[in-house]
Structure formats: structure tokens, C-alpha cells
Amino acid sequence: MLCGKISFKKYYGRTFAIIGYFLVLALFLVFLVPSLEAEEEIVMGWDQVPISTDNDFNDVIALNETSALVVGENGKIYQTLDYGANWSEEDSGVIQDLNAIEFNNQVIVAGDSGTVLVNNGDSWIDNSIEGAGNLYDLSIPYFDSLANSVIFVSGTGGEIWKWNNSSWEDLSNFTGTTNDIYAIDFVNENEGFAVGADGLIIATIDGGKSWEIRESPEKFKELSFYDVIIFGYQGNPISALIVGENGTIIQSSGTGPTAIGYIWKVPSENSHPTNTTSTIKSISGSSRFKFWIVGDDNFVALTEDGGNSFYNQSQLQNSGSDFTAVSFWDGYSGFAVGEEGTVIYTDREGQDPRILDTAVSYDSFWKYAKYAFPYLKEGMYNTLKIIVLAIFIGFTIGVTLAVFKTSQLNIRIPLSLPKKDGTWNYFNINPLKLFATIYTDIFRNTPLLVQFFFIYFGLVEIGIDLTFESMLGPERALERAYGSAVLALGLNSGAYQTEIIRSGIQAIPSGQMEAGRSIGLTYLQTMRYIILPQAIRIVIPPLGNETVNLVLNSALASVIGFGELTRRGKLLISLTFETFWTWTLVLMFYFVITYTLSTILKYVEKRLKIPGLGLGGEE
Amino acid sequence: MSEEETPVIRVKNLEKIYTGGVHAVKGVSFDVLPKKVVVIIGSSGSGKSTVLRCINRLIEPTKGEIFLEDVQINSSSTDINEIRSEIGMVFQSFELFMHLRVLDNITLGLTKVRGYSKEKAEDIAKDVLAKVDMSDKINVYPGQLSGGQKQRVAIARSLAMNPKVMLFDEPTSALDPELIGSVLESIKSLVKDGMTMIIVTHEIGFAKEVGDWIIYMDEGQVVEAGRPEIIDAPQTERMKKFLGQILE
Numbered sequence: 001m002l003c004g005k006i007s008f009k010k011y012y013g014r015t016f017a018i019i020g021y022f023l024v025l026a027l028f029l030v031f032l033v034p035s036l037e038a039e040e041e042i043v044m045g046w047d048q049v050p051i052s053t054d055n056d057f058n059d060v061i062a063l064n065e066t067s068a069l070v071v072g073e074n075g076k077i078y079q080t081l082d083y084g085a086n087w088s089e090e091d092s093g094v095i096q097d098l099n100a101i102e103f104n105n106q107v108i109v110a111g112d113s114g115t116v117l118v119n120n121g122d123s124w125i126d127n128s129i130e131g132a133g134n135l136y137d138l139s140i141p142y143f144d145s146l147a148n149s150v151i152f153v154s155g156t157g158g159e160i161w162k163w164n165n166s167s168w169e170d171l172s173n174f175t176g177t178t179n180d181i182y183a184i185d186f187v188n189e190n191e192g193f194a195v196g197a198d199g200l201i202i203a204t205i206d207g208g209k210s211w212e213i214r215e216s217p218e219k220f221k222e223l224s225f226y227d228v229i230i231f232g233y234q235g236n237p238i239s240a241l242i243v244g245e246n247g248t249i250i251q252s253s254g255t256g257p258t259a260i261g262y263i264w265k266v267p268s269e270n271s272h273p274t275n276t277t278s279t280i281k282s283i284s285g286s287s288r289f290k291f292w293i294v295g296d297d298n299f300v301a302l303t304e305d306g307g308n309s310f311y312n313q314s315q316l317q318n319s320g321s322d323f324t325a326v327s328f329w330d331g332y333s334g335f336a337v338g339e340e341g342t343v344i345y346t347d348r349e350g351q352d353p354r355i356l357d358t359a360v361s362y363d364s365f366w367k368y369a370k371y372a373f374p375y376l377k378e379g380m381y382n383t384l385k386i387i388v389l390a391i392f393i394g395f396t397i398g399v400t401l402a403v404f405k406t407s408q409l410n411i412r413i414p415l416s417l418p419k420k421d422g423t424w425n426y427f428n429i430n431p432l433k434l435f436a437t438i439y440t441d442i443f444r445n446t447p448l449l450v451q452f453f454f455i456y457f458g459l460v461e462i463g464i465d466l467t468f469e470s471m472l473g474p475e476r477a478l479e480r481a482y483g484s485a486v487l488a489l490g491l492n493s494g495a496y497q498t499e500i501i502r503s504g505i506q507a508i509p510s511g512q513m514e515a516g517r518s519i520g521l522t523y524l525q526t527m528r529y530i531i532l533p534q535a536i537r538i539v540i541p542p543l544g545n546e547t548v549n550l551v552l553n554s555a556l557a558s559v560i561g562f563g564e565l566t567r568r569g570k571l572l573i574s575l576t577f578e579t580f581w582t583w584t585l586v587l588m589f590y591f592v593i594t595y596t597l598s599t600i601l602k603y604v605e606k607r608l609k610i611p612g613l614g615l616g617g618e619e
Numbered sequence: 620m621s622e623e624e625t626p627v628i629r630v631k632n633l634e635k636i637y638t639g640g641v642h643a644v645k646g647v648s649f650d651v652l653p654k655k656v657v658v659i660i661g662s663s664g665s666g667k668s669t670v671l672r673c674i675n676r677l678i679e680p681t682k683g684e685i686f687l688e689d690v691q692i693n694s695s696s697t698d699i700n701e702i703r704s705e706i707g708m709v710f711q712s713f714e715l716f717m718h719l720r721v722l723d724n725i726t727l728g729l730t731k732v733r734g735y736s737k738e739k740a741e742d743i744a745k746d747v748l749a750k751v752d753m754s755d756k757i758n759v760y761p762g763q764l765s766g767g768q769k770q771r772v773a774i775a776r777s778l779a780m781n782p783k784v785m786l787f788d789e790p791t792s793a794l795d796p797e798l799i800g801s802v803l804e805s806i807k808s809l810v811k812d813g814m815t816m817i818i819v820t821h822e823i824g825f826a827k828e829v830g831d832w833i834i835y836m837d838e839g840q841v842v843e844a845g846r847p848e849i850i851d852a853p854q855t856e857r858m859k860k861f862l863g864q865i866l867e
Contacts, residue, residue, distance in 0.1 A: 514677050515714035519728035519780055520704025529727060533718045612762015613717040 045313055045350040046300070046336070049084030049343045057337035059101045059282075062329040065347070070337050071098035071109055077124070084335065084345040092117060092124050097134075104140035110153050111135060116163075118146055129153070129161055129168045137227075141186040150189050152208060154181035160194060162208050171208045182225065185240075187232040193261060195225035195242050203261045214261055216242075216250070223248055226281045230260075231288040237261075239288045241307065243280035247272060249293065249307055267307035270563055270571075274301060274310055275375050281324050286331035292350065294323035294336050302350055311575065312371070313350040368581050372572055379568030380589050386485045386564060387551050393490025394550065395543075398497025399536075401439060403527055404432035405502045436498060443495030449556055451492055456484040456560040485557035485564070493550045500542045504535030537608055544601035548594045555590075565589055625688060626650035627784050627815045628674060633683035635669050643669045645839040646683070649832075651784065654813040658820060658830035662861055666839040667819045671786050674817070675706045687783065704732050707777030707785035711792050713769040715761035721748070721772050722757045725779045733780070747775040751805045767798030771805050778809070785809070787818040823850060823865055835861070 057072035067081045069090075075098060077090040092098070098111035107119040114132030117124040127146070129135075133156040143149040151163035158177040162169045175181070179197040186192030190207045193214075194200075199221040201214040216225075225244035230237050237260050239253045251267035252260045266273065274280065278296040285291020289306045292313075293299075298321055301310040321342045328334030333347045412426040419425070443451070459466065466483030508531050516526030536543075558567035569586040573579050628651040635644040644666045651657050659667045672678040674685055676692060676699055685692040692702055716724050722744050729740035748754050751771040761769055770790055777785055790806065791799045803825055809816070810829045820826055826833060827847045835843040835858045843849060843858050853859045 509712070509714070511710055511712055511714040512716065515708075515710060515716070517677060517700075518675055518703055518706075518708040519776065520700045520732040521728065522700055525731055529731065530716050530718075534716075537718065610718050610762065611760045613760075 045348060046344040046346045047084070049080075049087075049335075049345045051078060051087045051341050051343055053078075053341040055341060056339045057324060057341065057343065058097065058099045059325040060327045060335045060337045060343075061101045061103050061107065062327040062334055063103060063107075065329050065333045068327065068335045068345075069101055069107060070335070070343060071101045071111070072337075072341075073097045075111070077109065083347065084343060090124065093126060099135060100137045102138050102140050105143040106146075108138060108140055108151060110138040110155075114155075116151075116153065120146075127163075131170075132161060132168075133157060133159055135159075135161075136181065137183045137185075139184050139186045139192065141189045141192070150186075150207070152184050152186055152192065154184040154194050154196075156180050158196075160184065160208060160211075171211075174209065175202055175211045176213055177202065180224075183227045185228050185230050187230040187237045191230075191237055193228050193230060193240060193242075195228045195244070197224045199223055200225065201242065201261075201264070205259075214264070217264055217266075220244070220248055220250060220264075224279075226279065227283045229283050229285075229291075239306075241267070241283055241288075241291075243283050243293055243295070245279045247274040247276040247278060247280060247295075247299075249274055249280065249283075251307060268309065269561075270309070272378060273303075273307060275312070276301075277374065281322075282326045282336075284326045284328045284334065286328060290331050292326050292328060292334065292336070294326040294338075296322040299323065300326070300336060300344075300350065309571075309575070311351070365581055368576075368578055369585060372576075372578075372582060372585055375572055376565065376568055376585055376589055379563060379565040380593065382562065382568075383551070383554050383557075383564040383593065386482070386489060386554050386557060386562070389486045390489035390493060390550055390554070391547055393486065394493030394497050394546075397491065397494025398501045399532065401436040401494065401498040402501035402505055402535075403532075404436040405440075405498065406505045407432045408523075409433075440495040440498050443492050444499075448488070448492050448553055449559065452484070452488045452556050452560055455488045455491075456481060459484075481557070481560045481562040484560055485554070485562045489550055489554060489557070492553070493546060496546050496549075497543065500539050500546060501535060503542075504539035505531055507538055508534050534613060537610065537613060540601065540605045540608065544598055544605075547601065548598055551594050551597060552590070624652050626652050626686075627688060628817065629684075629686040630670070630674070631684045631686075633670060633673055633685065634681050635666070635673060635678060636681045643839055644673070647836070647839070647841055648683075649834060649841065649844065651815060651817060651832075653815055655831040656810055656816045656818065656829050657832045657834060658818045658826040659834045659836060660820065660823065660826055660861075661836035661842075662864075665836045667836050668788055670836070671708075671788050671817060671819055674786060675703050675708055677708075700732070704728065704780055705783045707780060707782035709770070709773050709777055709785065709787045709790050711789040713761075713766070713773045713793070715764075715769055715773055715776070717761050720758050720760055721753065721764075724761065724772060725776050728776070728780055743779050744775075747779045748772070750778065750808065751775045752801075765798060766794045767801045770794065770802045774802070774805055774809070778814075784815040784817065787816065787820070789819050789821065791820065791822060821865065823862065826850065837861070 053076065055073040055076050057070050060068055060070045062068045066083050067079065070078045075092045075094040075096055077092045077098065078087045079090055080087045094115055094117065096112040096115045098109050098115065100110045102108050109117040112134040114129035114135060116127045116129060118127050135153045135155040138151060138153040140149070140151050147166050149163065152160060154160045158172055158175045158179055158181060160171040160175050160181065162171055177200055179200045181194045181196040181200065184192065184194040191205050193203050199216040201216050202211045203214050204211045223245040225242045228240065228242045231239045239251065240260050241249060241251050243249050249267065250264040252262065252264045274293065276299050278299040280293050280295035280299065283291055283293045290304050292302050298314050300313040300323060302313055303310045321338050321340065323336050323338040326334060326336040332349050335343060335345050337343050407430060409430050409432055411429050411431060413429060415425040415427050460480065465480065466487060467480045512530055513526055516530045521529065554564060555566040557564050558570065565586055569582050573582050631648050633644055633647045636642050647670055649657065659670065661667050669678055673680045674692065680693050687702055687705060690697060690702065716727065719727065722741065725744035725747065726740035729735045729743060730737060745754065748757060751774055753768060753771050753775060756764060756768060761772065764772065787806065791802055794802065807829060827850050830847050833845060833847055833849055834841055837857050843853065843855055850862065853862055
């Protein structure tokens with residue numbers, strides 16, 4: 001009976017802990033949600049333009065500010081001359097799906113089963129390739145007349161064909177790959193890139209006679225790339241961008257004598273600047289700094305700083321549709337197309353002039369939370385990345401210095417010659433204890449914020465670079481911020497943990513040390529096997545507090561530019577101006593981290609509990 | 620005491636002055652012969668515990684010489700950890716390792732100091748636990764034992780190291796009267812097995828029963844020493860007074 005009662009009580013208590021946890025979270029949300037509905041209506045930066053078709057559109061080309069051509073399923077080609085207000089269907093003469101459209105003096109279209117159509121001003125001339133598979137993209141580096149032009153097309157199974165001297169030449173054997181090639185772009189007749197499935201990036205510098213596989217960064221190797229764009233200056237490539245699955249965007253710039261295309265990296269100090277996991281299908285813009293990207297799940301975004309950060313321009317009324325292509329005439333006017341006849345047009349950079357700086361506003365907390373969540377989640381991972389290492393460093397320092405502080409080492413420094421009776425005047429000094437005391441005094445008596453500044457800005461000036469070479473991402477400065485944050489938090493926490501563990505050691509009766517020594521253990525063995533295991537068990541609760549403090553203090557890493565939770569919140573606000581909701585979400589994230597941490601620590605304390613040792617409740 | 624035998628412990632002119640000037644031990648000398656039990660009695664503060672702790676250098680002697688057989692203990696060339704493993708010590712407050720189970724309390728020294736394998740250490744531990752009648756408590760934590768049981772485990776812990784001599788520092792002083800008996804029984808059984816011992820105690824009856832040689836200390840000096848009979852016929856006023864107080 002008694003047993004039954006106890007286990008019931010235990011079960012009861014645990015259930016309450018879990019219920020309490022969710023109750024707090026729920027209260028948090030319930031209190032905050034109601035006032036959310038009355039947000040101001042969204043003003044569009046993009047106009048929905050009508051085409052009466054359900055066919056999926058695959059590509060678009062803007063011919064000038066007002067006109068564009070769209071290609072899609074079943075051989076459909078549509079043209080508009082008036083900002084997309086009216087569309088006329090062209091007679092393509094084919095029924096194959098058309099996948100790509102490109103303009104260089106003339107418009108050329110590529111599609112399934114080797115279809116290639118060239119517009120001669122009035123009609124579409126079939127210039128298809130015998131024996132080719134489905135073609136996904138084309139590039140026209142040179143076009144004077146059809147007889148005097150260079151065209152590249154790419155397609156399934158690693159196919160690339162080149163139109164030169166009025167005939168198609170099969171380059172597929174030179175590509176060195178059988179992956180589907182989704183996009184191809186040439187900056188001149190010789191130099192070009194092609195990208196495709198499973199992280200494929202290939203490059204040529206001799207007009208396609210030979211291709212070289214270029215390594216994509218490790219974390220993108222499994223992802224497919226859907227578009228590539230090369231920015232050139234007077235025919236020379238200066239930068240290239242690739243987009244693809246999982247919101248990927250990577251860039252390669254020539255640095256000094258190095259040609260572009262060898263080193264690919266995310267063009268941002270943020271490791272995932274697009275802030276989406278949707279597949280990005282297409283990229284277009286007016287310069288290497290200002291361009292738009294579109295993709296699945298209604299994703300449209302603009303960058304004005306070369307991809308460092310993006311303004312989300314997703315249109316709520318398009319919710320759910322996938323965009324397949326975008327094309328801008330200049331830095332203001334452009335078209336984007338997608339599934340089931342979706343076409344949108346803007347003549348104002350995709351932004352409403354009245355809310356130029358606000359990319360998006362949201363009419364409900366949930367929509368906003370959905371938008372902000374992945375962004376903050378990554379911030380949370382970054383926070384965890386610092387605190388895990390910092391806790392480890394702090395604990396190591398804490399144990400070591402606590403042992404130093406309680407050590408009995410005594411070095412006697414004679415102050416003078418022996419006195420007449422033969423005894424000496426000594427000055428006793430314990431260097432270990434002295435070192436530990438100086439360390440803890442410094443770190444506990446200066447502001448943590450200043451310690452961050454000192455370590456991040458100060459140390460680098462005297463040549464101590466805390467960049468983690470092995471984790472070296474694209475941005476050195478970013479990784480230095482990471483190293484500095486870990487070190488600052490670890491050193492600071494180490495000082496507090498030293499004092500906590502020291503108090504634990506001193507709480508163990510001195511007889512334990514005597515007993516250990518009396519069976520022949522050395523001082524350090526006694527420390528390790530007898531004193532520390534007991535001392536640390538006693539100080540688990542204060543150590544837990546210190547760990548929670550460390551998590552909360554990690555917010556200070558935002559001031560040295562590390563993209564942890566707080567900084568992510570700040571950046572999010574600079575994009576959305578949703579101050580209240582953003583900080584609400586950030587608080588919730590912190591709460592979840594620390595609450596989980598203290599729950600884990602409670603569990604650890606219970607697991608390590610030994611009868612008769614230390615304080616604490618029964619059970 | 621026969622003269623031919625080499626003493627296990629030899630204390631010669633031991634003096635201890637604590638930092639701060641307290642002169643706790645003022646020239647104490649005695650020998651402990653093999654398989655003999657020396658009992659030190661005396662009032663609190665008479666320096667008996669200091670003498671005991673000087674023998675395994677838990678307290679550093681100021682002057683004098685202490686030998687374990689022919690090795691000088693208080694010399695800088697001796698490996699003190701090795702010496703200590705040859706000298707068992709039982710404390711007034713037991714000092715069991717609270718975070719270790721009874722068995723691990725005993726095997727710790729065997730594996731870390733003697734370097735025995737875990738299996739061998741556990742066999743020895745079970746043997747000595749059986750000697751002090753604690754076989755049934757192998758897997759409990761010290762916090763779950765009574766004082767008498769703790770002290771018996773502590774005795775087993777010292778015994779496991781197979782020491783040449785065992786030091787008892789008031790082994791029963793922290794115990795409730797009804798628990799003292801079992802601890803004294805365990806010590807008596809060690810005496811029967813021929814263990815060499817130095818015991819500091821207030822149990823006069825017990826001292827008389829197991830002691831081969833009694834030392835009465837007061838104010839840091841040996842006042843009287845001799846066979847157990849001296850307890851019944853003290854020669855000095857100081858010892859008479861002390862015994863009077865104890866036996867009251």
C-alpha cells in the first residue's frame with residue numbers, strides 16, 4: 001500500500017511539472033495573441049497580372065520595361081506589351097513543354113525532347129536538336145544571325161549542346177557528368193558555368209571543348225542547383241551566383257589573380273541569408289548587388305547588398321504557389337512566373353513606395369511567428385554552439401582553479417639571513433593559490449560586457465586571433481566573433497565556477513583528505529577520487545544557477561556581432577519593424593533553453609544523489 | 620617484552636610544536652613490538668592523537684625520529700605514500716568515503732595504491748568485510764549504515780591494505796554506548812590474529828583487556844608506562860586523578 005502511494009505521488013508530481021511547463025508557455029501565447037488581428041492591410045509591391053491559363057510557366061524574359069515573354073507547359077508562349085495588362089498567345093508550332101527563354105538580339109526558346117525555337121521577328125523557327133533529351137536552359141553568348149551565332153543548351157543526363165557554324169555539336173561527352181544540368185550561363189563565347197543535380201558545378205574556359213568539375217562547399221554537396229548567373233564587366237566575369245534547394249545561395253568572386261568559380265561561399269555573414277528552406281529556382285537582377293530570387297512556396301526576395309541580406313517580398317495572396325522564374329529589365333521593373341499560370345509584375349522594385357523599408361508586415365502573430373521561426377531557430381543553434389563550449393571551458397577552469405585555491409603548496413621565501421638562534425624569517429607564498437585568486441578577482445570584478453570588448457577588439461590588436469581555422473566559414477570576422485564569445489563566456493564563467501567548486505571542496509570534512517592520505521593515496525589522487533566527486537555533487541544546484549546565468553549572459557555576444565539569438569532578433573526587427581513580437585519570440589526561445597537546461601540539471605542531481613551526502617530533499 | 624625482536628614502530632624523542640607555538644608533544648619515546656598492542660590513554664589535549672598522527676605523518680613532527688621497522692618515516696628521502704599504505708589508520712569520525720559503496724571504499728586503496736586488479740581487490744575486500752561481520756552490506760552507501768557499522772567498515776578498509784601496524788584514534792568515542800561493543804569485538808578479533816596496534820582510547824576496561832603495554836600521557840609527556848596492571852595500581856598522582864575521573 002505504502003509503495004503504491006509513493007509511486008502515485010511521484011507520478012503525480014512529474015505530471016504536474018510537465019503541465020506547469022506547458023501552462024506557462026500557453027499563458028504566454030494566450031495573453032499575447034488577441035490584439036494581433038487588427039494589423040494594417042498589406043500594400044503590395046507586386047501586381048498580380050491575369051493570364052487565362054492553368055498551364056505551369058517555366059521561364060520568363062523581360063524585353064523592356066513594359067513587355068515580356070513567358071514560356072510554359074504544352075508549347076505555350078505568351079507575350080505582353082503593356083505591363084502584363086494584356087497577353088497574347090504566340091503560335092509556337094510545338095506541343096512540348098518549353099523550359100527556358102533567352103534574349104540576345106533574338107529570342108530563343110528551349111524545351112523538352114531537344115526543342116529549340118528561334119524567333120525571327122514574325123514567327124518561331126524550329127531549330128530543334130535531333131537525338132537530344134529534355135533541355136532545361138540555354139545561353140546565347142553571341143548572336144548576329146542564326147548562321148553566325150553561338151548558343152549553348154543544357155539538359156538531362158549531363159547533356160550540353162553547342163550551336164556553332166549552323167550546326168549542333170554534342171558536348172555531352174566532355175562534361176564529365178551524367179547529372180541533370182538545370183542551368184547554364186556564358187559570359188562570353190569561351191567562359192561559362194553549368195549547374196545541376198547533387199551539387200554539380202562545372203566550368204569551361206574554351207567554349208565547351210573541355211569542362212572542369214568545381215567543388216561545391218561541403219554542406220551543399222547533396223543539394224541540387226537550379227540557376228546560375230554570371231556578372232561580367234566588359235566581357236570578363238567578375239562574380240557568379242548559384243541558387244538551389246533548401247534556400248541555398250552561393251557566390252564566387254574573383255579575388256586578385258584567382259579566377260572566379262573556384263571558391264564558392266555564402267555571400268553573407270549570416271550562414272543562411274535567404275532565411276527559407278524553399279527551393280530557389282531563379283535569379284535575376286540589375287547588378288551583382290541588386291537582384292531578386294524566387295522559388296517554391298511563394299518565395300520572392302530582394303537583396304541590395306549582393307546577397308548579404310534579403311528582403312522577403314512574398315505575396316500573401318499567392319500563398320502556396322511555386323515560382324519558377326524571375327526576370328528583371330532593370331533595377332525596378334520585372335516579372336516573375338510560376339505554377340498554374342501565376343504571373344506577377346512590379347515597376348517599383350517589388351516594394352510599395354509608402355513602406356519602402358518594410359519588406360513585409362503581418363496581420364497575425366502566427367503568420368509572423370512562422371516567418372520568424374526558422375530565423376530565430378538558427379540563432380538558437382548559434383547560442384547553443386557558444387554555451388556548450390563555454391560551459392565546458394568554464395567547468396574545466398573551475399575545477400582546476402578550485403584545486404589550486406585549496407592547495408597546500410607552500411613556498412618559503414627567506415626575508416633575511418638566519419637569526420642568532422638559527423631560525424629564519426620566512427615569507428610564505430602559494431603561487432597556485434595566488435594565481436587562482438588573481439584570476440577570479442579580475443573576472444568577477446569587471447563587467448562581462450567589457451570583457452567581451454577586450455577579448456574581441458583588444459586581443460586581435462596584439463596579434464591574438466581567435467578565429468577558429470578549422471571551422472573557418474566564409475567570413476573570418478564572423479568566426480572570430482564566435483571564438484571570442486566562447487572564450488569570454490568560458491573565462492568569465494570559469495571564475496564563478498571556481499568559487500562555487502572551491503566552496504564545495506571546503507565543505508568536505510578535512511578528515512576525508514586524511515583518510516585518503518592514510519591509505520596511501522597521493523594528494524591529487526585523493527582530490528580526484530574522494531574530494532572532488534563529493535564536492536561537485538554538493539555544488540550541483542549553484543553550478544546549475546551559474547550555467548543558466550551563462551546562457552543569459554550569452555546574449556552579450558550580440559554586441560560583438562555574433563549571430564546568436566539576440567542579434568538575430570535585432571536583425572529581424574531591422575527587416576520587419578515588428579519589435580514587440582520579435583522580442584516576445586526571442587524571450588520564449590531563451591525561456592525554452594534555460595528551462596530545459598535546469599530540468600536536465602535537476603535530473604542529473606537526482607541521478608547522482610547519494611544517501612547521506614549533501615543537502616536536498618528526500619526521494 | 621623480549622629484547623631480541625625488532626620493534627615495528629620506534630618513536631624516539633618525538634616533539635611537535637604547532638604553528639602558533641602550541642607545544643603539543645614534548646619528547647615522547649616508545650617502541651611497539653610485533654604482534655603487540657600498545658594503548659595510549661590520557662585526558663583530552665594531552666597530545667596522544669598528535670603522537671598517533673605523527674606516526675603516519677598526517678602531522679609533520681618537529682623533532683625526533685620515527686621508524687617503521689628500519690625505515691625512518693620522518694625523513695625527506697622516504698616515499699611517504701608507500702609508508703602510509705603500510706600503516707593502517709582508523710579515525711574517531713570513521714571518515715568513510717560517502718560517495719562510494721562499502722565495497723568500493725575498500726577496493727579504492729587496493730586498486731589505486733597497490734595496483735591490484737578489480738577482481739583481486741574485490742576478493743580481498745569481501746574477505747576483510749567478513750572478518751568484521753559486514754558481508755551483508757557490501758553494496759550500500761556509508762550514509763545508510765549505523766555508526767558502529769561505519770567504524771567496522773573503516774577497520775576493514777585499513778585491514779585490507781594488509782598493514783604492518785594499525786593505528787586507532789579513539790575508535791569508539793563518536794559511538795552511542797550500545798554500538799561500542801561490536802566495534803570492540805572486531806578490534807579484539809584482530810588482536811587474536813596477531814595484528815600489531817597502537818590504540819588511543821578512553822575505554823579503560825578495554826585497554827586493560829587487549830593492551831600489552833599501557834602508556835599514560837599528560838601535557839605532551841609520557842607520565843607512566845607499563846604492563847596493564849598499572850591501571851589497577853597507578854604510581855603517580857596525575858594518573859590516579861585521571862583514572863578516578865574516567866571510572867566515576
